[in-house]
Structures are given as structure tokens and as C-alpha cells.
Amino acid sequence: MARGRGMDPQEKEELIERILSYIHNAIPDPPVSVDGDLCILFDADGGGVDRLSRLPDALLGNIVTRLPIKDAARTASLSRRWRPIWRSAPLVLVDAHLLPAGDDEIPDHVERADSNSVAAAVSSILAVHPGPIRCAHLTCCYMNEFPGQVARWLQHLAVKGVEELFLINRPWPLDIMKHMPTTIFSMATLTRLYLGFWRFPDTRGFPRGAAFPYLRELGLCSVIIEPRDIDFILDRSPVLDMLNLEGRMVPLLPLRLVSQSLRCVQIHASKLVSITMVHAPRLERLIISNSLEPKMKIKIGHAPALSMFGYFELGKDVLQVGNTIIKAGTPVTPTTMVASVKILALTVRFGIRNDAKMLPNFLRCFPNLDILHIHSKKTAESTGRLNLKFWYESGAIECIQSHVTMMAFHDFRGERSELSFLKFVVESAQKLEVLVVQFANGCVNSGPEAVAQVKSLFAGKRGAPPPCSLLVLENKLSEGEFWDFERGSDYSNPFALFQCKGGGQFSV
Structure with missing residues (x-):
């Protein structure tokens, strides 16, 4: 496709990897790390007695949920005592830990074979684990290539009460992004949601009950989304505390902040034509970094708690206070x-x-x-x-x-x-x-x-x-x-x- 348009496929691939590197750096780290060590200390006079296995199930589950997914699943093979612990512990699934390297750092490039292997493992884990799911950090798959599989992931996540979801696609080519399955709005338990390289669903005609009642943090990274759909999210997220935008937002957005709960808005390397604080009584922070728009208008309307503002670029951006x-x-x-x-x-x-x-x-x-x-x-x-x-x-x-x-x-x-x-x-x-x-x-x-x-x-x-x-x-x-x-x-x-x-x- 790239060659047919007179472009170098390698250059396009490098462009996507460069953009992904910014997104991967921007999003919060997962709650588990492969660098953590699990050490079992034996009593010097106890003859090597396994005291760890004598702990209550709740404490063992607390330990297992803090392990990388491979190590957490392997605990089921330790003994009959450990066999049910992983399935009953809240699941933390970081797909970067399923790659051959198994590092915490999200790679900018993933081979197609490794992507397919990770996708198969994610499907198997989500099907086997009964939940609840504390965090699903999915960033290493070319999700455009198996939309049906991704839809089944979201169904599992919704049914099993996912709390934190990071769903960062790896689209190729860059200008062909799939629509996010509407299942996303059935995840009523979400407290944190980050989406990257998706077309957001058209919210017109969504049922009145579609909402994120517990969502406190939302990140949209290079997402194709209409202004009415951002308005819809803000209206249906009554406790949303933080809104983060990263990368080019298409189409060019006039961002209107109407929220009783928002306290922090961060915008990095995005193209917004305007930001209007229409009614944001609790907004404390508006942070804008490396705006890509040649001229952006910022209007401060009703934001009586605003205490931090920047970076505003004199001569490029336009500030309106009131009228x-x-x-x-x-x-x-x-x-x-x-x-x-x-x-x-x-x-x-x-x-x-x-x-x-x-x-x-x-x-x-x-x-x-x-x-x-x-x-x-x-x-x-x-x-x-x-x-x-x-x-x-x-x-x-x-x-x-x-x-x-x-x-x-x-x-x-x-x-x-x-x-x-x-x-x-x-x-x-x-x-x-x-x-x-x-x-x-x-x-x-x-x-x-x-x-x-x-x-x-x-x-x-x-x-x-x-x-x-x-x-x-x-x-x-x-x-x-x-x-x-x-x-x-x-x-x-x-x-x-x-x-x-x-x-x-x-x-x-």
C-alpha cells in the first residue's frame, strides 16, 4: 500500500515506531514489574520449612497478583496448596511480559510472529482466569489484524470487572484505524482507561445507561474521535478526575471542558484548535506541552479553582479571559x-x-x-x-x-x-x-x-x-x-x- 502511494514502507514503519515511543513513554507504568524479586526466607533452625504456604489464601493472592503474569501462573504448579491461588487472585495482565524478552519496557517494534503469539496467550489467559481483573495492559499487538479476537477480549474484560485497561493498538498503515468495539461502554467497573490508535465509537444513539460511573482517569492517544463523543464521555463520567490527550487528535478538536469533577487536564503533542473551560468548577491544572497546532485558542470561562496553567506560547496561542x-x-x-x-x-x-x-x-x-x-x-x-x-x-x-x-x-x-x-x-x-x-x-x-x-x-x-x-x-x-x-x-x-x-x- 505504501509503495502504491509512492512512499517508502520502511520510513512509514519508522514513523509509527517514533510516534509509539512517545505514547509508550506518556502512559503510566503497569502495577507489576519483572524486576521484582520474590524471596522465600527459611528459619535457620527450621530445617527449611515452607512457612510461606501456611499463609492465608488472601495474603497468598496478594503476593501472586504482584508477580508478572508468567510467574503468577506458574505458582499453580508449586503444589496442591497453591493450585487455586492464581485463579482466585485479581489478575494483572501485562502483555509486554509475554514477549520473548519479557521486559517492562514496551518495545517500539514487535515482529508479527511475536504479536500473534502474544495475542494467543492473552486470549487463553482471559478465557481461563475467572476474574476479577485488576489491570490489563495490552500494548504489543497489531490489533487491526484480528478485530474479532479483540472484541472477545473486551467481552471477557467487561464480564470479569476490569478496573484498569490500556489498549494501545499498533496500526499499519497509520491511516487505517479500526473502530473501537462498543463493548468498551459495558465496562462499568473501569477506574482508568487509556486508548491508543483507535476510531472511537459513534456515541449517537447510545442508550441512556451507557456510562463510566467509576472512571477517574482517561487517556486518549492518537485517537480519531468527534467532539460530540468527547462531550459524551465527559457527561457520562461523573467522577472523572484526570483527562490526558497525547498525539494528533483527528479531526481537529475544539475541546470543551464541561465537568463537575475534572481536576487535571494534560495535553501533549496534540492538535487542538481550541480549549474552552466552559464549566469546570474543580479544574486545578491545565498543562499543555508541545502543541502541534499552529494557532490554538484557550478560553478561560468558569474555572474558579484553576491554579496551574502552562505552557502557553506567546505569539502563537490566543488567550481569552471571559469575553x-x-x-x-x-x-x-x-x-x-x-x-x-x-x-x-x-x-x-x-x-x-x-x-x-x-x-x-x-x-x-x-x-x-x-x-x-x-x-x-x-x-x-x-x-x-x-x-x-x-x-x-x-x-x-x-x-x-x-x-x-x-x-x-x-x-x-x-x-x-x-x-x-x-x-x-x-x-x-x-x-x-x-x-x-x-x-x-x-x-x-x-x-x-x-x-x-x-x-x-x-x-x-x-x-x-x-x-x-x-x-x-x-x-x-x-x-x-x-x-x-x-x-x-x-x-x-x-x-x-x-x-x-x-x-x-x-x-x-
């Missing part, structure tokens, strides 16, 4: 302020004059910031640099003056516009306690030179200097980054993970 689109020179009034946000992350092209000129007005919309992250984006063009005079003439910025206690400047290159902005912050911020300057990869000749360049920002500081700790780092990554959803869901600060290579942290 007002924020631009350079837009009058800042109480109706254009988002007073709830405490942590903000922005991407700025300091070499593009009009982008950088938006920064003061943008920051005024977030008057109560405690932590500010600025990512300086490299640009091949330059349309003029802003000096220190510009920042002072632009007027006071409330959050910088009176609230920000920590600021991190990522991918610093030592350019004039970057230095003038940093000096403005150092001289204006009365509450600043920590300043982190992370040099871009390859922009540091020596540690002492980097420290001296940053320390020069404090020379001639107006007024008495606050007690400010300074940390100077070098970025480990040259460009881009993998994102994992656990990074943004642990309710710490996901923007504060500084990637530093050996020797990348310099003493100050």
Missing part, C-alpha cells in the same frame, strides 16, 4: 484577571519583538502568581531586541513586584532580550526567594563563566536585595522532550523538573 482576548495593550481589568492561578509557565520567543512585548500585559492577567516558568524558544529570525528601558516603561507588573517567590528561566542563551528581562525581574521582584537559570544545551562554555554571567544581573540592583537563592544549570536535552502523564498528575509542580546532564549544575 476579552488578551493582546499587547489590552486594558487589564478585574474581568480579565485570573486571580486563582499560582503557577504559570510561558513560552516566549524573545527574538521576536511583538511576542516579547505581549509578556507584561499577559503577566498582569495573573496577579497572584507564586511561581513563574519562562521557556525561551529559539528562533531563526530576529525582529528587534527589547532593552531594560522597555520593561520599566511598560509599567509595574503586580505579580512580579509583590508575589512571585520563585522564577525559573529555561533554555537561557544569554541574548540581550533575555538578559534585560531577567534583570528587570531581579530588580523588581520584592518577594523573590529562588531564581533558577537553566542554560540551553550547548550554550555553556564553562560553569564559572555561566555563573558569572547570571550573577552580573544582580550588579547595581536598585534597593536592598532580598534573600534570593540562585541556581544555574545546563539543559540536558537539545530540543523537545518526552512527557509522561504521571509527571503532571502527582499534584506537585511538573514544570520544575530540570533536566541536567552530568556536571550540569554549577555551584553559586
